[in-house]
Amino acid sequence: MSKLIFERSSPGRRGPDIADTRGIETASPYLSPELRREQPLPLPEVSEIDVVRHYTELSRKNFGVDIGFYPLGSCTMKYNPKLNEEIASWPEFAELHPYQSEDTVQGALRVMWELSEDLSEIAGMDAVSLQPAAGAHGELTGMLMFRRYFNERGENRPVILIPDSGHGTNPASATIAGFRVREVVSNKQGMTTVSALKQIAAQESKDAIAGIMMTNPNTLGLFEREISEVAGYLHEIGALLYYDGANLNALLGYARPGDMGFDVVHFNLHKTFSTPHGGGGPGSGPVAAKGDLADYLPSPLVRRVEDASGNARFTFTSPTKSIGRMKLFYGNFLVLVKALVYTRQLGSPGLRRVAENSVLNANYVQERLKDAYDIPYYQRCMHEFVVSARRQKAESGVTAKDIGKKLLSSGVHAPTTYFPLIVPEALMIEPTETESLQTLDDFCDLMLAFAEEIRRDPEGFKVLKNLPVHHLDEVTAARHPDVCWGPKE
Amino acid sequence: MAEYLYNKTHEYLARKDGEYTVGISEFAVQELGDITFVELPAAGSEFRRGEPFATVESVKAVSEVYAPVDMAIVSVNEELAEHPELLNEDPLGNGYFAVVRVMDQSQISDLISDEDYKAMDKSGN
Amino acid sequence: MPYIPNTDEDRKRMLHALGLSSTRELFSPVPEHLLLQRELKMAEPLPEVEIYDYFERMGRSNQIFPAKRNLAGGGVYRHFIPPVVKELVHRGEFYTSYTPYQAEVSQGILQCVYEYQSFVCMLTGMEASNASSYDGATALADAVLMAANIVHRKRVLLPPFLHPQYGEVLQTYSQGRMLATTVLPATEQGSIETKALQRELAAKDVAALVLQVPDFLGYIEPEIPELAARAHEQGAMVVFVVHPLATGVMKSPGDLGADIVAGDGQPLGLPASFGGPSFGFLATKKRYIHQLPGRIVGRTTAAEGKTAFVLTLQAREQHIRRERASSNICTNQELAAVQATIYLAALGRSGFHNVARKCEENAHYACAKLCEIPGVEHLFSERQWFNEFSLRLPSAQVVDSAYAGLMEKGWLPGIKLGELFPQLQEGLSLAFTEVHSPSDIDAFAADFREVLG
Structure with a gap:
């Protein structure tokens, strides 16, 4: 392995001088002794070139789409256009402060509104919240919307159905939103069928089922052929359908979750819409909804209004029965900019x-x-x-x-x-x-x-060559976790 | 010499000198592989027969451990919390989970004897 | 078509191999009635040159305040970001990689995350950190849910001036688990009313006491260790929300009584970005590591005795524990956390101290200077604070007119508090960092004096 940055430290070595240091060498004169730090934190003492070489070296021990073929199923590791990155780094977007007043951020609101419109059209939905930061965050949003929807109607529906081919996040999201999960067994062709749903409904009672979370195409890469019938049946018993958008790439412009009968949808901008995964994030997981469900989206949403002379203006609004806020401010805004660059270009x-x-x-x-x-x-x-x-x-x-x-x-x-x-x-x-x-x-x-x-x-x-490390001892790592470096005594 | 009694989900109740301990069988440990973490209940907590009272983690799996009888936790095996490998090394001895008080003695007769457990076809589980 | 390398000839060959004659046939598994029979209603595709124009136009309808003229805080601060940070974090090897499940080809990002966790532990005085949460608010929600799971209680005490959006996110997250929140009353100086705290804790149903240090108005509770001790006595956990740079001048939360520490990482080398992406940090004591949500990287050994890094304790997470997982987080904010790691490495021991002290110094200079202006008062003059403070002006109308006047002079003059806290109609909060020199502050004070006229 490479040395840790902490192990490259040498007393007295310094990085860039950011601020004039005169008069601030001492501990804080403003805090009481009870709260004041007396000695600086033991961060590494390295020069700028040490930092450059250290992290450049680490980057070379990493595999990305820019290096080679990345056929990681359900993750859509497509090329991340450099144009997206460039435009999102412009100060006109990157330096905006979230507490600026609406009239000073009309461009940003326009980005959000246009992306919302595109996503609505792509999924066949009525309204979009751009707040969720990731797919799983979108799922939780959707499940909380289901929950609130049924609460408002005075219905107690504790069960969410999830096909056995579903993503691991699905059951976790449903549980955290307060639901109980029932697994739906796929048939021999890998499909979710109405008869499987009916079997569960017979055991649980129809009124107990809040809805289903489905990925379509499913994680076998297959289109759920019975989806219209599944939707028809669930709607008939008063339940809702949630669409996990991880696999939407296959259907862009060809088929829409809204037309299939889904009520709430999340998108993975970091899969379908070409924004990078960043080694695990930041992503973005906007959630769209149809009909009555749109009233439950997290706030704020962006709305376009016109003044008397026909000039467009963009403004934040809150849906009437919103579940509330899922994240600070307006979601992962710069990721939204990248996604809009992509849809505008294509x-x-x-x-x-x-x-x-x-x-x-x-x-x-x-x-x-x-x-x-x-x-x-x-x-x-x-x-x-x-x-x-x-x-x-x-x-x-x-x-x-x-x-x-x-x-x-x-x-x-x-x-x-x-x-x-x-x-x-x-x-x-x-x-x-x-x-x-x-x-x-x-x-x-x-x-x-x-x-x-x-x-x-x-x-x-089975003999592995050309790998910097292999056969990692995961058992010891988990039994006796070493998760942070500490200065040696 | 301790006496071991089992249930079908591979937990045991052991009796030695009038004291009861609970744990999981050698078969269960083999099925789970290298144990990396054991989550133990709080002393004083009570569990109904069949209720999960602990979880066992390996690198890529997690399993619940069920109470073989209605029981109250007298004390837990702190050593096991610190050194989960004890479960792999000695499941019936130092890898026990807890000392318990059996709340309904009549349930003991429902458990499977050591001999019958060893002969049991476990493939279905 | 951009980004699609297959030529028409390639497509023909591939379709031939599949025994098909058109791409339309590829969609035969989709029932006919679900196939969209029209183009999507979207703007026409644009070539790259026009994309530039298009986004430049949108950019122009945003008003950008130069760093020195941006005095808004509220959890998002304008700091200087050394160019080395942006340069390094933007290497394609980092940003085009997926979550490092395959440790063999991900040692780079895994080591970065291990270093990140080490930095977070150092700043917070904790022993275990996750690899990031979405932002400070979701990190707080994670922390509170975690505390509720550990102590099996369902009520949370919040400080009077918690960042309002943190409270809102916590509220949303609490719906599934039916947690109740109680906002503690404030003294005249805006700190927690200790008698009320004592009363609430005595009910012995409190899972966590949340302390935000500094709080939304910028102030630091005077007796943090005592508050923490009281909570602990009654079986509650203590959750801190901290400004990461404040730990440069303040004792670590761990030394002040925290059990779990959450916060937002934006001040550590990330641009304001209209509020995102930043990242949330979440750290705790080692004995609670199995309750900590999100990914965690551990150091271990590999073949030939090499040291290596790996995602560890994965059995806690959703992809293994599924419906029994305590959190559903999967994708997090990794690259933003790596950016903060590089920032902290670049600043180092003295740089971090200096930036933190400079923020504090400039803000205290500004406060004194502004309070010389007739009609301007420090909101809580007896309190301690770091780089943000609040002023009281004669009336809400004066706040509005001063704010508008200063905007016209090119300043982003802080945050009007009346919109967020009804009891603070005359309040204006301001934040200063190392980028605001005394001469910038003098210029602001002069303009302030003028608009109050």
């Missing part, structure tokens, strides 16, 4: 090309891998598909994890492994539309060569 035709190419790329790779690996739910997939290494495991003792690590050592990021839970030895592959046929062919060639090598020499296959 427009409707561009977004449709995104969907087409993401689906084409996934189907092409699936087709090339389908003989060498099992694909338990093989059929026309959408933007991703799930391979199982169960045959490799049974015949040669090589697991999905081994294959993932081998890809890492070959300069390709691993697919999502062991998810969804309903596929044994799962490798979930999402190429995205920003990869070329050549990249896909290289990947397929590699995977086919792996299958061959696993048959021939499984033990040799």
Whole structure:
């Protein structure tokens, strides 16, 4: 490993002089002795060049989309346009203070309004809140909206349905919003069916079901064919539908959650709308709603009004039955700017090309891998598909994890492994539309060569080369957590 | 010599010198793999038979541990909280979870004997 | 089409391999009645040059206040950000990576996060930090839910001048868990009424006492250790919300009695960004690490005895514990946390001290200077504070006219308190940092004097 920044410290070494230091060397003269810090905190003492080399070195130990192919299923690791980054860094956006008055931030409100309009149209919804900071944050927002909606109507509906192929965040979000989760078992084709819902309704009573959280295409990469019937049935028993937008990339301009019958939707701007994942964030998870549900969105929303002479003005409003505020200020605003740059650059035709190419790329790779690996739910997939290494495991003792690590050592990021839970030895592959046929062919060639090598020499296959570290001791890390550096006595 | 009695979810109730302890079976520990953390209940808390009273974590999984009988926690095994590896090393001895008071002695006869537990087909669980 | 490398020829070959003749056929799994039969109603696509024009136009309808003329705080402050910070955090290797689940190819970001957690522990006096929350307000909500889980109680005591939006977010988050909040009354000087605190705590149903240091108006509770001790005596936990730079001049929250510390990281090298993205920090004592929500990075060993970093204690999290998880957070604000890490490394021991002291120094100079103006009073003159304070003007109307007048002179003159706290109609809060030199402050004071005329 690289030394820690703390271990590069040398007493007396200094970074940039930000402020004139005369007269402030001492401890605070303003705080009482009970509250005052007497000695500076033991931050590292390094010069600027130490900082530059340290973090440059760390960046080189990291894999990003800018480095290579990243087919991480359900994460939509598409290219992050540099144009987005540049525009979001302009002082006209980055230096705005959230307590400026509305008339001094009309441009920012316009960005928010235009993005809200685009997202509403893309999802077939009526209104959007841009506040949630991430997908899971959007889910929690949606579940709190469901909760408030039923409370207002005097209905006690404690149960949320979640298909067994759902994201792990779904059950956690529903529980934190105060619901109880019932898992819906997929049928043999990997689909959620009305009959599965009816079975649960028979056990729980129809009036107990608040709604369902679904991803469509689901995490097997398959379009839920019965979705209209599912929506019809749930609405008939008074329940609602929540759309987890993690997989929306496949459908841009081709199909809309609103038309499928969903009532509330979240988007992952850091997946579908090309904003970067940043090593785990910041993302952005706007939530959209249809009909009555729009009244429950978190506040504030942005509204466009016109004065007498027809000039547009943008203003913050609060929905009448809003669940309240989910986050400080207006969400991850700079991420919103990036997403709007993207939708403005692509427009409707561009977004449709995104969907087409993401689906084409996934189907092409699936087709090339389908003989060498099992694909338990093989059929026309959408933007991703799930391979199982169960045959490799049974015949040669090589697991999905081994294959993932081998890809890492070959300069390709691993697919999502062991998810969804309903596929044994799962490798979930999402190429995205920003990869070329050549990249896909290289990947397929590699995977086919792996299958061959696993048959021939499984033990040799498991030997990892070219990785800076491997076989990390996760057990000791969890048993005796070392989670922060402390100065040695 | 302690006497071990089990339930179908692989928890045990052990009796030694008139004192009862609870824990999980060797089979359960093998199934769970390397244990990284054990969350123990507070002394004094009471649990109905079948109610979860502790959780066990491994790197990639978490499982609940159920009360084999109605019981009150007399004291917990602090050593285990500090050193979860004890559960892998010695589940029936130093890897016990807690000393308990059995609240309904009649439930003890519903448990499975050591011999029957060893012979039990566990594949269904 | 931008960002799609496949050519028409490529597409033809791929479709051929699939036995298809058009891309439309790819969507055959979607029932016909759900296929959109029209284009989306959106603005026409624009080439890059016109994108620039388009966003420049929108940018122009925002008013940007130069750093020296921006005196608004309320949790978001205008600091100097050394260029080295932006340069490093913007490396594609960092910002185009996903959550570091694959430790083998993520040692860079994992080590950054480990360093981040170490910095947070250092500033807060805690022993375990998560890898970030969404922002200060959600970090507070996380902290309160965590305390409620630990002590199995459902009521929370809030200080009288908690940041209003922190209170609102906490309220929203509390709905699912049915937590109740009680706002403590204030003394005439705006600090917590200790008798009332004692009374509330005596009910023995309080999960957490929340202290915001400094609070929204800028003030620091005078007897923090005593307040914390009282809460502890009655079985409540003590949650701090802190301004991270204030820890440069103030004892660590851990030394003042905190069990959990939350806060917003914007002051640590992040631009104001109209309020986001920043990040929330959340730290606690080691014995509560299993209750701490969010990702945590740990240091361990790898093959050949190498030291390495890995996401640890994952069994707490939603992707494993699912409906039994205590938090649903997945994507967090990692890159913003890395930015703060680089900022803290660049400042170092003396730089951090200096920036914190300079904020304090400039703000105290400003307060004295402004209070010389007839009609301007310090709101709570007996209190201690860091870089933000509040003034009392003769009336709400004077606040409005002074604010408007100063805006016209190119200042962002703080925050009008009447809009946020009905009892403070005559209040105006102002924040100063290391970027506001005494001469800037003199110029502001002169303009202030003039608009009060």
